[in-house]
Amino acid sequence: MGRQPCCDKVGLKRGPWTIEEDHKLMNFILNNGIQCWRMVPKLAGLLRCGKSCRLRWINYLRPDLKRGGFTEMEENQIMQLHSCLGNRWSKIAAHFPGRTDNEIKNHWNTRIKKRLKLLGLDPVTHKPIELMENTDDKNEINLLSNSSKGHQEHKEIKSLDSHAGKELLESAGKAEDTKLTLEDTTDLINCYEMFCRNMDLESWISQETNTSTSSYSSSFSLDDSNNLSMGESASLRKDSQQKWADSMNSTLSWDSFNHLEQDLFFLLGK
DNA sequence: AAAGCTTCCAACCGCACGATT
DNA sequence: TAATCGTGCGGTTGGAAGCTT
Numbered sequence: 001m002g003r004q005p006c007c008d009k010v011g012l013k014r015g016p017w018t019i020e021e022d023h024k025l026m027n028f029i030l031n032n033g034i035q036c037w038r039m040v041p042k043l044a045g046l047l048r049c050g051k052s053c054r055l056r057w058i059n060y061l062r063p064d065l066k067r068g069g070f071t072e073m074e075e076n077q078i079m080q081l082h083s084c085l086g087n088r089w090s091k092i093a094a095h096f097p098g099r100t101d102n103e104i105k106n107h108w109n110t111r112i113k114k115r116l117k118l119l120g121l122d123p124v125t126h127k128p129i130e131l132m133e134n135t136d137d138k139n140e141i142n143l144l145s146n147s148s149k150g151h152q153e154h155k156e157i158k159s160l161d162s163h164a165g166k167e168l169l170e171s172a173g174k175a176e177d178t179k180l181t182l183e184d185t186t187d188l189i190n191c192y193e194m195f196c197r198n199m200d201l202e203s204w205i206s207q208e209t210n211t212s213t214s215s216y217s218s219s220f221s222l223d224d225s226n227n228l229s230m231g232e233s234a235s236l237r238k239d240s241q242q243k244w245a246d247s248m249n250s251t252l253s254w255d256s257f258n259h260l261e262q263d264l265f266f267l268l269g270k
Numbered sequence: 271a272a273a274g275c276t277t278c279c280a281a282c283c284g285c286a287c288g289a290t291t
Numbered sequence: 292t293a294a295t296c297g298t299g300c301g302g303t304t305g306g307a308a309g310c311t312t
Contacts, residue, residue: 282303282305
C-alpha cells in the first residue's frame with residue numbers, strides 16, 4: 001500500500017550547490033519540465049534528493065527570479081502585508097513576482113524586523129511596544145530599554161547597518177539614547193494606524209487571494225512548465241505582472257506612504 | 271594584520287495537508 | 292479506510308563575507 005519513499009538519504013549530497021550541479025538541474029528542467037521532483041535528480045544525474053532540487057530551482061535557478069536587494073517600496077509593502085498575513089511568507093511572496101518566500105523571510109528577519117522595532121512597533125503584532133515611562137520625566141519613553149530585553153535590543157539597534165536605522169538615529173541626532181516624548185510616540189502610532197486603515201489592506205488582500213493568487217504565485221507552476229512553451233510562459237508571466245502592477249496602482253498610493261514615512265522620521269527627529 | 275563579532279542568506283529540517291495507492 | 296507519498300511551508304542553522312576593535 002502507499003508509495004515508494006521520497007528518497008533515502010544514504011549517499012546523497014548535501015550543502016552548497018556547485019555550478020556543475022546547477023547547470024545539470026537547469027538544463028534538465030528547461031528541456032524536460034518537471035513531472036515529479038523525486039525523479040528529477042535521478043534523471044538529471046544529480047546526487048541530491050528531490051526536495052533539495054526543488055528548493056534550489058525555486059529559490060535560485062528559476063529564470064523569472066528578480067535579483068538584487070529590496071527597494072524601500074517593497075519593504076514598506078512587506079510590512080503592510082505582514083501586518084495582515086503574519087508569517088505566511090508564501091502568501092506575502094505571491095504579491096511580489098520574481099521574489100521567493102525564502103528571500104522575503106530572510107529580508108524580514110534581517111532588516112525589516114529591526115526597522116519596525118526602531119519605529120517602536122512589535123514586529124509580531126505590529127502594535128506599539130510597551131511604552132516605558134521614565135520616572136524622571138513622565139512625558140518621555142525610552143525606546144531602547146524595553147523590559148529585560150533592553151540590552152539586546154540596544155545592541156541590535158546599535159549594530160544596524162540599514163539605511164533605515166542609520167537615517168532614523170542620525171536624524172534624531174541621538175544615536176545612543178534615542179528618546180521620544182509620549183506625545184511624539186502617540187502621533188507616530190496614530191499616523192501608522194490611520195495609514196493602515198486608509199489602505200484597507202485586508203480587503204485588498206482577500207480580494208487578491210481569492211481572484212488571482214495562483215497567477216501571481218512565486219512558485220513555479222508545474223502545469224505551466226509542462227503545458228506551455230517558454231514563450232507562452234513568458235507571455236503569461238508578463239500579463240500577470242502587468243495585472244499585478246495595475247492592481248497595485250489602483251489600490252495603493254506609495255507616494256503617500258513615502259510622505260508619511262518622511263513625516264514619521266521628522267517626528268522622531270524634532 | 272588579525273582576531274573576534276555581526277550580518278546575511280542558502281540550505282536544511284520537520285510538519286501539514288491533499289493526493290494516491 | 293488507512294497508510295504512504297509529494298509538495299509546500301515556516302522555522303532554524305551554518306558558514307561565508309563584511310565589519311569592528
